[in-house]
Amino acid sequence: MNSPFVEEVIAKHADRDxxxxxELVTARVDRVYLQDGNSPTISKLFKKHGFSDxxxxxxxxxxxxxxxxxxDKHIAARLREAEEFAESxxxxxxxxxxxxxxxxxxxxxxxxxxxxxxxxxxxTCTGGATQCLALGMGASDCAAAMVTGExxxxxxxxxxxxxxxxxxxxARARDVVMHVLAELGQYPFMYKSIxxxxxxxxxxxxxxxxxxxxxxxxxxxxxxxxxxxxDRPNGMVSLHKPEDGDPRLHRFNIEGLxxxxxxxxxxxNSVPLDECAGLKINYVFIGxxxxxxxxxxxxAASVLAQGKVRQKVHCLVTPGSQKVYLEALEKGYIAxxxxxxxxxxxxxxxxxxxxxxxIPASGDRVLSTMNRNFLGRMGNPEAEIFLASPLVAAHxxxxxxxxxxxxxxS
Amino acid sequence: MKEILNLxxxxxxxxxSTDDIIPGRYKHMYTDAKxxxxxxxxxxxxxxxxxxxxxxxxxxxxxxxxxxxxxQAVSSLLAAGVIAVIAPxxxxxxxxxxxxxxxxxxxxxxxxxxxxxxxNLDLIKGEIAGNSETINFQPPPEKMLEMVEQGGLLAMLEKxxxxxxxxxxxx
Numbered sequence: 159m160n161s162p163f164v165e166e167v168i169a170k171h172a173d174r175d176x177x178x179x180x181e182l183v184t185a186r187v188d189r190v191y192l193q194d195g196n197s198p199t200i201s202k203l204f205k206k207h208g209f210s211d212x213x214x215x216x217x218x219x220x221x222x223x224x225x226x227x228x229x230d231k232h233i234a235a236r237l238r239e240a241e242e243f244a245e246s247x248x249x250x251x252x253x254x255x256x257x258x259x260x261x262x263x264x265x266x267x268x269x270x271x272x273x274x275x276x277x278x279x280x281x282t283c284t285g286g287a288t289q290c291l292a293l294g295m296g297a298s299d300c301a302a303a304m305v306t307g308e309x310x311x312x313x314x315x316x317x318x319x320x321x322x323x324x325x326x327x328x329a330r331a332r333d334v335v336m337h338v339l340a341e342l343g344q345y346p347f348m349y350k351s352i353x354x355x356x357x358x359x360x361x362x363x364x365x366x367x368x369x370x371x372x373x374x375x376x377x378x379x380x381x382x383x384x385x386x387x388x389d390r391p392n393g394m395v396s397l398h399k400p401e402d403g404d405p406r407l408h409r410f411n412i413e414g415l416x417x418x419x420x421x422x423x424x425x426x427n428s429v430p431l432d433e434c435a436g437l438k439i440n441y442v443f444i445g446x447x448x449x450x451x452x453x454x455x456x457x458a459a460s461v462l463a464q465g466k467v468r469q470k471v472h473c474l475v476t477p478g479s480q481k482v483y484l485e486a487l488e489k490g491y492i493a494x495x496x497x498x499x500x501x502x503x504x505x506x507x508x509x510x511x512x513x514x515x516x517i518p519a520s521g522d523r524v525l526s527t528m529n530r531n532f533l534g535r536m537g538n539p540e541a542e543i544f545l546a547s548p549l550v551a552a553h554x555x556x557x558x559x560x561x562x563x564x565x566x567x568s
Numbered sequence: 569m570k571e572i573l574n575l576x577x578x579x580x581x582x583x584x585s586t587d588d589i590i591p592g593r594y595k596h597m598y599t600d601a602k603x604x605x606x607x608x609x610x611x612x613x614x615x616x617x618x619x620x621x622x623x624x625x626x627x628x629x630x631x632x633x634x635x636x637x638x639x640q641a642v643s644s645l646l647a648a649g650v651i652a653v654i655a656p657x658x659x660x661x662x663x664x665x666x667x668x669x670x671x672x673x674x675x676x677x678x679x680x681x682x683x684x685x686x687x688n689l690d691l692i693k694g695e696i697a698g699n700s701e702t703i704n705f706q707p708p709p710e711k712m713l714e715m716v717e718q719g720g721l722l723a724m725l726e727k728x729x730x731x732x733x734x735x736x737x738x739x
Contacts, residue, residue: 182711195596199639202599207726225596232597239599280637280661296639296665298721305725310711344631349660378634380660424583511592511636530635532587534611 160398162316163383164351167291171274179315188273190303191219193259195513196278197240199297200304204243212247213307219250219268221259225513226506233513247304257479257505260284260447263292264368265481271393276303281447281529286352286371286382287364289394294375314380316351317406318399321358323413328566330547331366332448332527334358335373336418336428338410344378344426346408352382353397358412360387365451372448376425376529416563420545423533431550435562441524441541442473442555444548445503446510449527450478452485454548458500459491461552467499468558474516475500476508500555512537525554570713572672572689575625575652577698579683580613584628585635586662588612595640601647608644620648625687627679628655633662642669652689654679654696667712668721676705 161169161176169177171185190212192200197220204210212218220240228234237254244251252262260281263269269290275282276293278300285292293311295303303309325334352374362370367384374382386394400407417431444450444458455477467473475495477483483505486492492502503509509516510528512535518524520540528535531543544560553561594607609616626632626645632655633641642665645653652672656679666673672691680701681687687698694707707713718724 182709195592196638198599199595203722207722209726209729230597236596236599278637280635282637294637294661296637296642296661296668298639298668299664302721302725305729344634345657348631348657375635378631378660511587513593513596530585530587532585532635534591535587537591537593539611 162351163289163353163395163397164291164314164316164381167272167274168311168313170272177313179313181313183311183313184308185274185311186308187276187303188270189217189219189268189275190277190300191221191259191263191268191275192278192300193224194220194222194237194240195224196297196300197243198236200278200301201239201243203297203301209301209305212249212304215248216250218247218304219252220244221252221256221262222254223258223506224511226254226504226508227514229514254506255480255504257482258447258450258507260368260372261451261478261482264288265479271391271395276300276309280375281372283374283379283381284368284372284447286374287367287384288391289383291381293381314349314351315406316353317346317408318353318355320399320407320409321354321356321412322409323411324358325412325415326417326563328549328563329415329417330549331362331369332373332547333418334412334415335370335377336420336425337412337415339377339426340418340428341410342408348378350379352377352379353399354382354384355397355399359385362387363453364390365453368451369448373425373529417547417550417566419550419560420531422531422542422544425530425545431546431560431563434544434560437523437560439523439525439544439554439559440471441516441518441522442471442551443509443524443526443528444474444551445476445478445508446528447478447507448529449548450476450482452482454527455482455486455491456489457548458552459486459494461549462498462500462555463494465498465556467555471555471558472516473500473555474503474509476503477505479505509536511535525551525560527551570691572651575623575687575689576621577627577681577683577685577687578620578624580626580628582612583630583634584612584632586633586638586641586659587635589633589641590638590644592636592638595638601640601643604640604644605647608648617648620650622649624650625652625654625689626650627681628653631655631657631659634659637661639665639669642666642671646671667708667715670716670720672716674705676703679703
């Protein structure tokens with residue numbers, strides 16, 4: 159069989175013919191991008207170590223997405239530092255309001271198939287949607303990659319997920335990921351490269367591919383690659399699974415799989431939706447790098463066109479990027495959502511991680527389409543966070559409680 | 569550096585995310601690790617931060633450092649006095665960040681040292697010894713130890729750049 163995809167990409171970037179699991183290698187990187195939350199720290203590291211230049215100004219970017227509407231003077235001051243830093247380096251700047259780095263990166267072709275991208279955010283793994291080896295790293299790693307255009311990598315092992323069958327009409331791409339995670343836990347995926355194979359993965363929309371790759375980090379993986387398929391960028395290749403019986407190959411038959419929901423406080427704590435049906439919810443959040451793309455906003459709008467956000471439910475919708483927002487405006491989705499009683503916030507990470515509103519109140523129970531529900535994730539450890547698809551979220555907003563899966567089929 | 573004596577064990581009996589180590593909001597507010605150190609484990613284990621002291625080693629029963637890429641999860645622990653973490657497994661990015669900044673992160677399947685037990689760590693031999701037991705582990709690769717010795721990834725890079733007129737790929 160062919161080498162695992164990740165080995166081919168790393169070998170090419172290390173000028174090697176082949177490479178093996180566990181090796182430590184130095185590899186060239188094609189792009190590096192930062193977000194506003196880590197840029198001030200990276201700026202400090204640049205000053206401390208006397209760095210002032212990047213390897214390629216065109217291929218380094220700073221995205222202002224985590225604190226679009228700055229909630230206090232401390233964060234505002236850090237944002238000014240980040241702006242100054244980006245300007246001093248002469249790199250690409252994506253201003254507040256342009257959108258979430260991982261959404262914009264996909265739109266703008268920053269995740270070219272077969273390239274290596276380093277991002278200062280764990281959900282950089284979204285690049286696996288277009289077969290980019292996109293790796294989230296910390297401030298020091300990002301600083302080193304920005305200066306040298308290279309990084310050290312430990313070649314990961316690969317795990318294949320061969321998906322057969324079709325989920326229920328009300329289940330979405332993220333539900334399949336959550337099902338796999340609930341069944342196997344993080345252990346088989348820790349530090350690994352995941353390759354999704356089979357007809358289900360080949361037929362997903364590009365937005366859904368991004369959702370699947372994005373959740374790779376919640377599975378514990380280093381990267382998560384989708385196969386070549388229709389309406390996907392040129393340069394993507396088909397992925398080859400190993401022979402039957404190989405312990406690295408996991409098969410799943412998802413025929414009729416119901417929608418899933420993640421209970422507090424871990425994405426892996428996922429169960430079929432119906433196990434939580436009837437639980438009261440008073441805050442619904444639709445958006446993020448997992449489910450804030452056009453198909454997600456369209457789905458929320460199609461549900462909320464048939465009802466109103468229930469009294470006493472706070473329903474926040476955040477388009478993932480300016481492009482998503484504008485297209486949603488043109489198609490009338492934003493008007494539908496607003497008329498139904500949803501609040502629309504500017505593109506960005508929004509309420510996902512407690513850096514900006516809306517922070518839930520103590521005792522709130524939140525249903526969100528984001529990727530992780532760790533304790534206190536949205537800024538208040540006394541709020542409970544459940545995770546599900548935009549379809550489930552929109553129905554929840556109308557009902558004020560978690561719906562039954564039969565209610566999702568219109 | 570490679571032999572570290574008289575560390576004090578601090579037990580944690582749950583999976584720890586980087587959000588648990590330092591809640592997201594604080595890293596957007598402060599770049600000073602000492603400021604962040606006051607808030608470590610604030611939501612997950614209230615009151616734990618003030619009990620941490622120099623030469624503490626965290627001994628976690630489950631996966632440590634899953635989630636976000638925030639390097640502040642490492643710098644805030646270092647600033648709180650923690651010099652090593654042992655756990656059955658680590659979040660990938662946390663593990664990189666740890667070695668890059670000089671926090672020793674060791675994968676040990678079921679560390680059973682008791683709370684406040686004194687242990688000695690030998691990174692060359694791959695051994696951690698307490699009163700109750702001695703555990704052997706695969707010693708970290710030379711490259712990782714070198715990084716710690718030189719003061720972290722960026723200090724190492726700074727030296728490398730100072731000795732080269734231009735940046736040359738190392739392969």
